[in-house]
Amino acid sequence: MSALQAKQISRSYGGTRALxxxxxxxxxxxxxALCGENGAGKSTLIKILxxxxxxxxxxxxxxxxxxxxxxxxxxxxxxxxxxxxxxVVFPHLNTVDNLFVGREQSKVGGLWLNKKxxxxxxxxxxxxxxxxxxxxxxxGQLSLAQRQMVSMGRALLHECRILxxxxxxxxxxxxxxRSLFATMDRLQQQGVGILYVSHRLEEVFQLAQQVTIxxxxxxxxxxxxxxxxxxxxxRMMVGRPVDNxxxxxxxxxSKSDKPILKIRGMRRDPVFQDIHLEVYAGEILGLSGLVGAxxxxxxxxxxxxxxxxEGEIWFEGRCLPEGFTIQDTMAMGMAMVPEDRQREGxxxxxxVEDNLTLPSLIELSGWMGMHRKPRHEASRSLIEQMGxxxxxxxxxxxxxxxGNQQKIVLGKWVYRQPRLFxxxxxxRGVDVGAKEEVHRMxxxxxxGGSAILLISSDMPEILRLSDRILTLCQGRIKGEIASHEATxxxxxxxxxxxERDALS
Amino acid sequence: xxxxxxxxxxxxxxxxxxxxxxxxxxxxxxxxxxxxxLINPAFLAWGNLRDIAVQAAPVCIISCGLMLVLxxxxxxxxxxxxxxxxxxxxxxxxxxxxxxxxxWIAVILTLILGTxxxxxxxxxIAYLRVPSIMVxxxxxxxxxxxxxVIMGGTWITDLPPGIRYLGTGSWMGxxxxxxxxxxxxxxxxxxxxxxxxxxxxxxxxxxxRAAHLxxxxxxxxxxxxxxxxxxxxxxxxxxxVPQLSVVDSGIGVGMELLVVTCVVVGGTSVSGGxxxxxxxxxxxxxxxxxxTLLIFMKLGENATYWSRAIQxxxxxxxxxxxxxxxxKKSS
Numbered sequence: 102m103s104a105l106q107a108k109q110i111s112r113s114y115g116g117t118r119a120l121x122x123x124x125x126x127x128x129x130x131x132x133x134a135l136c137g138e139n140g141a142g143k144s145t146l147i148k149i150l151x152x153x154x155x156x157x158x159x160x161x162x163x164x165x166x167x168x169x170x171x172x173x174x175x176x177x178x179x180x181x182x183x184x185x186x187x188x189v190v191f192p193h194l195n196t197v198d199n200l201f202v203g204r205e206q207s208k209v210g211g212l213w214l215n216k217k218x219x220x221x222x223x224x225x226x227x228x229x230x231x232x233x234x235x236x237x238x239x240x241g242q243l244s245l246a247q248r249q250m251v252s253m254g255r256a257l258l259h260e261c262r263i264l265x266x267x268x269x270x271x272x273x274x275x276x277x278x279r280s281l282f283a284t285m286d287r288l289q290q291q292g293v294g295i296l297y298v299s300h301r302l303e304e305v306f307q308l309a310q311q312v313t314i315x316x317x318x319x320x321x322x323x324x325x326x327x328x329x330x331x332x333x334x335x336r337m338m339v340g341r342p343v344d345n346x347x348x349x350x351x352x353x354x355s356k357s358d359k360p361i362l363k364i365r366g367m368r369r370d371p372v373f374q375d376i377h378l379e380v381y382a383g384e385i386l387g388l389s390g391l392v393g394a395x396x397x398x399x400x401x402x403x404x405x406x407x408x409x410x411e412g413e414i415w416f417e418g419r420c421l422p423e424g425f426t427i428q429d430t431m432a433m434g435m436a437m438v439p440e441d442r443q444r445e446g447x448x449x450x451x452x453v454e455d456n457l458t459l460p461s462l463i464e465l466s467g468w469m470g471m472h473r474k475p476r477h478e479a480s481r482s483l484i485e486q487m488g489x490x491x492x493x494x495x496x497x498x499x500x501x502x503x504g505n506q507q508k509i510v511l512g513k514w515v516y517r518q519p520r521l522f523x524x525x526x527x528x529r530g531v532d533v534g535a536k537e538e539v540h541r542m543x544x545x546x547x548x549g550g551s552a553i554l555l556i557s558s559d560m561p562e563i564l565r566l567s568d569r570i571l572t573l574c575q576g577r578i579k580g581e582i583a584s585h586e587a588t589x590x591x592x593x594x595x596x597x598x599x600e601r602d603a604l605s
Numbered sequence: 606x607x608x609x610x611x612x613x614x615x616x617x618x619x620x621x622x623x624x625x626x627x628x629x630x631x632x633x634x635x636x637x638x639x640x641x642x643l644i645n646p647a648f649l650a651w652g653n654l655r656d657i658a659v660q661a662a663p664v665c666i667i668s669c670g671l672m673l674v675l676x677x678x679x680x681x682x683x684x685x686x687x688x689x690x691x692x693x694x695x696x697x698x699x700x701x702x703x704x705x706x707x708x709w710i711a712v713i714l715t716l717i718l719g720t721x722x723x724x725x726x727x728x729x730i731a732y733l734r735v736p737s738i739m740v741x742x743x744x745x746x747x748x749x750x751x752x753x754v755i756m757g758g759t760w761i762t763d764l765p766p767g768i769r770y771l772g773t774g775s776w777m778g779x780x781x782x783x784x785x786x787x788x789x790x791x792x793x794x795x796x797x798x799x800x801x802x803x804x805x806x807x808x809x810x811x812x813x814r815a816a817h818l819x820x821x822x823x824x825x826x827x828x829x830x831x832x833x834x835x836x837x838x839x840x841x842x843x844x845x846v847p848q849l850s851v852v853d854s855g856i857g858v859g860m861e862l863l864v865v866t867c868v869v870v871g872g873t874s875v876s877g878g879x880x881x882x883x884x885x886x887x888x889x890x891x892x893x894x895x896x897t898l899l900i901f902m903k904l905g906e907n908a909t910y911w912s913r914a915i916q917x918x919x920x921x922x923x924x925x926x927x928x929x930x931x932x933k934k935s936s
Contacts, residue, residue, distance in 0.1 A: 153818065173819070173820045189814075189819065193874075194804070194811055198808070203805065214799050
């Protein structure tokens with residue numbers, strides 16, 4: 102008899118299919134792991150099961166009863182509780198209030214809070230989680246791990262029958278992980294079914310009885326963990342080897358001797374440490390790793406968006422001064438395509454022309470201010486060069502498709518002819534045809550002598566485009582490999598955190 | 606690096622100050638009182654202190670509501686114009702030459718009208734999701750216009766004694782408005798600390814996304830808080846307007862700024878999530894004292910004109926302090 106059953110769940114965002122016909126069955130009193138690469142659809146599935154999102158099709162039942170989809174409160178009420186990866190807490194409130202807000206205990210029909218009773222219960226729950234911090238300080242002043250435990254405590258307050266944990270150990274220390282596992286064990290004894298999402302495969306093997314693997318939004322299989330080995334599991338996550346036609350023809354480029362970008366010992370706590378890398382002219386350097394490994398943070402630090410605690414950054418033989426800003430890096434010839442195109446890459450309501458000329462307004466202005474003609478010319482030639490499909494240069498950027506929007510983001514930098522492009526997920530949410538075009542453009546830029554730092558969670562993409570690949574794991578560089586020697590298995594092996602003392 | 610260290614110490618000191626905003630304001634209020642009474646002992650006369658308290662009471666009553674609005678992360682700048690409409694309609698209701706209703710009915714209708722106006726704000730903001738600054742800015746202008754329509758270019762001078770008693774009468778030696786104000790403070794304290802609704806207001810203001818995930822009724826809470834503010838505005842109108850025998854169309858002008866100033870100076874975060882009632886109460890006292898203080902300091906006629914400038918400086922200072930403390934915390 103299964104407790105929670107999801108059948109044929111599908112969900113699309115815009116044009117991209119996040120989940121297609123995924124089914125999963127969770128038995129009471131068991132721990133069921135959910136594994137998959139970045140973007141495989143794990144978080145979408147969790148959001149649907151916990152009532153945050155509604156699926157396009159499919160149904161979810163608990164003990165045969167359909168659950169109210171898309172209504173967090175109602176789903177919690179029937180005993181399905183999720184602890185999200187990012188802790189859901191109220192920073193200004195103390196722990197007791199955080200646990201009980203929305204489900205306060207009161208006397209006289211809601212007119213007088215039972216503060217003493219709530220406090221006692223909160224004490225009990227946090228104690229059972231092995232936490233001993235003061236319940237009275239605002240949660241915003243607690244550590245990330247402690248906040249995660251508060252979030253966990255909130256879940257335990259419910260009569261829960263199904264507990265969904267999304268990467269609960271990501272910010273926990275070994276000791277905290279151990280008390281979390283003990284709690285999970287206790288809940289399991291009580292017959293609670295636990296859906297456990299983790300990138301730490303050792304935890305999966307140690308804790309879970311069953312594992313479901315998601316790949317590209319589809320179910321790649323459900324297996325008892327006892328019948329799998331670590332490498333088999335990784336193979337299932339990656340799937341069949343994807344053929345990369347252009348990989349064979351990959352140029353073993355004659356590297357020019359001087360690197361465009363050289364980084365020595367860069368550190369920004371707590372996101373990355375001890376980063377050393379070089380990118381040469383005409384080279385595409387791939388940065389792979391899991392979400393949260395520190396890739397985007399490194400990109401932001403290089404471009405001057407975030408401060409660096411320590412380390413030297415050399416650009417074309419010049420060391421960047423301490424406290425450099427984006428103005429400095431732009432003037433020196435860096436460009437960045439940010440991860441979040443809609444929020445950081447474009448001014449959505451502004452026209453294609455405005456977006457394309459935004460970084461170059463000074464160059465396009467005369468002593469009387471901006472001239473219309475040079476801007477028109479610049480935007481016209483860029484639209485042509487980048488192959489942007491738009492009704493006119495005056496159309497708003499938001500009226501374009503994702504692929505064409507991304508070409509604008511690239512194009513606005515191309516005009517400045519930068520020496521280094523930092524590309525953070527340049528093809529996220531871009532359809533297949535446009536993806537191909539973006540790839541070609543990136544290769545053209547490299548052929549033109551620019552250095553390119555490419556961040557991508559799309560493994561075939563990074564394997565295809567890069568000359569060399571660095572893999573990051575928990576803020577550190579775990580390995581470097583020439584792309585013709587690299588495989589998805591190797592990169593994933595490096596990207597996954599190693600066994601930790603928590604499990605010993 | 607050295608500068609950073611200095612900044613940290615300064616930040617710690619400021620953090621300490623913010624934590625004890627109420628205590629700081631308390632000391633500041635009494636320091637100011639002491640200084641002024643050294644210059645002019647007449648300031649401490651019972652009559653003068655009572656006058657200050659009577660002036661502060663309506664501001665304090667509205668501030669108790671507006672504080673909750675700010676804790677939610679919203680704003681209401683329509684309270685001054687609401688006061689205008691309520692004063693005009695109350696005057697018209699009781700005036701023998703106009704509708705001539707009994708004072709009791711006028712009081713009840715005024716409270717209902719205030720609540721309805723607040724509820725209209727709340728409905729537009731919570732359910733239609735219009736930004737509160739835009740809604741209440743519109744109301745600020747619209748309701749002032751309504752006031753002028755009701756007044757019809759004249760003054761109401763014949764307030765009957767029944768309604769005048771609310772402004773001039775006293776009970777057990779204290780003016781009615783002080784009793785009402787005390788009642789509102791007690792009620793607000795209970796609401797904030799002892800009811801689920803109070804805790805939810807702070808939770809929603811602290812992290813709206815988390816509140817959504819926790820299934821809190823965000824819209825209903827916002828609606829209730831705006832309606833409550835409208836009710837309190839009506840209450841403040843009832844105890845303050847009948848202090849004078851004349852109602853004109855300028856009642857409540859600038860009230861919204863004074864109230865927002867008090868709430869922010871009292872340590873309520875402009876970005877939501879935190880606020881202490883005690884800090885707000887002392888801020889109200891301090892702010893209402895400023896103009897009187899300047900008169901008693903015998904700085905000449907010009908001095909009184911400075912009171913607005915000083916109010917403005919206070920609000921800027923309070924926001925700056927709030928901002929500094931928060932940027933220190935996040936780093």
